[in-house]
Amino acid sequence: MNFTEKVDHCRACLSPNIKDTVKQDEMQFSECSDCGFIFMNPMIDQASIAAYYRDYPGTASYKRKADKKFRRARSRMRRLSKKISGGRFLDIGCSAGFVVKAAQEKGFNAYGIDLSEEAIEYGKQEFPGCHFDIMAIEQAADQYEPFDLLYTSEVIEHVLDPDSFADSLSRLMKPGSLVYLTTPDAGHIFRPKDIKAWHEFKPPEHCLYFTKKALQILFARHGIQLIRKTLTNKTGLKILARKV
Numbered sequence: 001m002n003f004t005e006k007v008d009h010c011r012a013c014l015s016p017n018i019k020d021t022v023k024q025d026e027m028q029f030s031e032c033s034d035c036g037f038i039f040m041n042p043m044i045d046q047a048s049i050a051a052y053y054r055d056y057p058g059t060a061s062y063k064r065k066a067d068k069k070f071r072r073a074r075s076r077m078r079r080l081s082k083k084i085s086g087g088r089f090l091d092i093g094c095s096a097g098f099v100v101k102a103a104q105e106k107g108f109n110a111y112g113i114d115l116s117e118e119a120i121e122y123g124k125q126e127f128p129g130c131h132f133d134i135m136a137i138e139q140a141a142d143q144y145e146p147f148d149l150l151y152t153s154e155v156i157e158h159v160l161d162p163d164s165f166a167d168s169l170s171r172l173m174k175p176g177s178l179v180y181l182t183t184p185d186a187g188h189i190f191r192p193k194d195i196k197a198w199h200e201f202k203p204p205e206h207c208l209y210f211t212k213k214a215l216q217i218l219f220a221r222h223g224i225q226l227i228r229k230t231l232t233n234k235t236g237l238k239i240l241a242r243k244v
Contacts, residue, residue, distance in 0.1 A: 001026050001204070003042035004160075011162050012037040012214035022195050027203045029195075036187050037214035038195065040207045043160050052204055053115075066098070073102040080149060080180055081106040083240070087148030090172060092137050093155035097123025100130045108149065113140050141168035150179040157183045157206045162218055170222040173243035179224065185237035187211030200235060212237060 003026075009016050010032035021031040021038065030041035077099065089103040094112030096119050103110040104127070111131040114120055123132040133140070150172060159165045169179060184200035185191065186209035192198045200206060210218075215237065216226045223244055230238040 001048045002045045003048075004045050006042040010035060010037055010214075011039050011041075011208075012210065013217040022201075024196070024201075024203055029203075032214070035214040035217055036211035038186050038209040039162075040203060043207065044204050046160065049160065049204060066096070069096075069098045070102070073099040074105070076151075076180070077102040077106050080151070080178075081108075084149045084178055088145070089149045089151070090140070090144070090147045092140070092150060092152040092169070092172075093158075094123065094132070095119045097127050097130060097132060099151055099153070100132070101127040103149075103151070104130050111144070111147070113137070137165060137168040137172070141171040144172060146174040146177065147172055148174065148177045150177070151181075152179065153182045155183075156181065156210070157200075157208050160207060162208055163221075166218050166222040166224070169219075170224055170243060173224070175243055177243050179241050179243075180239075181215075181241065182236055182238045183208075183210055183215075185211065185235050187213070188235040188237070190233065191235045198235065210237060212239070215239065 010018050013032060013035040015032055015034040017033045018030045020028055022029050027040055029038055031038045086107040089108035089110045091099045091112040094100050094114050097112050100110045100112035100123065112123055113133050113135050115134065115136060117134055120132045120134045123130065150169065156165060173179065184206065195201050212229055219226060219241055224241045225244045226239055226241045228240040232238060
């Protein structure tokens, strides 16, 4: 396992007030005392994480729970379509494509991107009226026209460069368009004090652990404003944000 150069500042709010906290195997994490962001530092490099995901079982597991995932996807799209009715929709990290299909059912011109070839092939076969591509968010920002509604669930905690992700997200949005995002909540009242006891602490799969404040500051730097946080008893962060 190889790593990039260690940074001396928070990768969410840019504060210098960070300290090394938990360590697991070769992986060291830093925590920001200003925004609560916890992140791998130094960060694992691209080649090492690619090797880790080569045999990743996530997509197969997702497909085994298709009915449950479809119900949740349709429930979320019912709520989101009340905010924006129709237009262009993009699911970033779409996996097998259930949310993309649910968006199409609500009248959106629906797209999904993922790095998993298996997931994208499944989406293309099962949901031929939707658009699927194997690509990273940075590629999508270079190739796609902006969207009216973006969706990214349990993705940002996996990325290696949060600024690059947020910048690409912003470039994929029109002024006034919305993004719905979910990720583990490092600031949740029910998160164990010992982060190693938290079921969401699973490096190198999860590299970044946001609080609402950390995500708010990161997004604001890229012209995206948080407008709502959904309260939940589970240790997850669910937010709706708008491009300003």
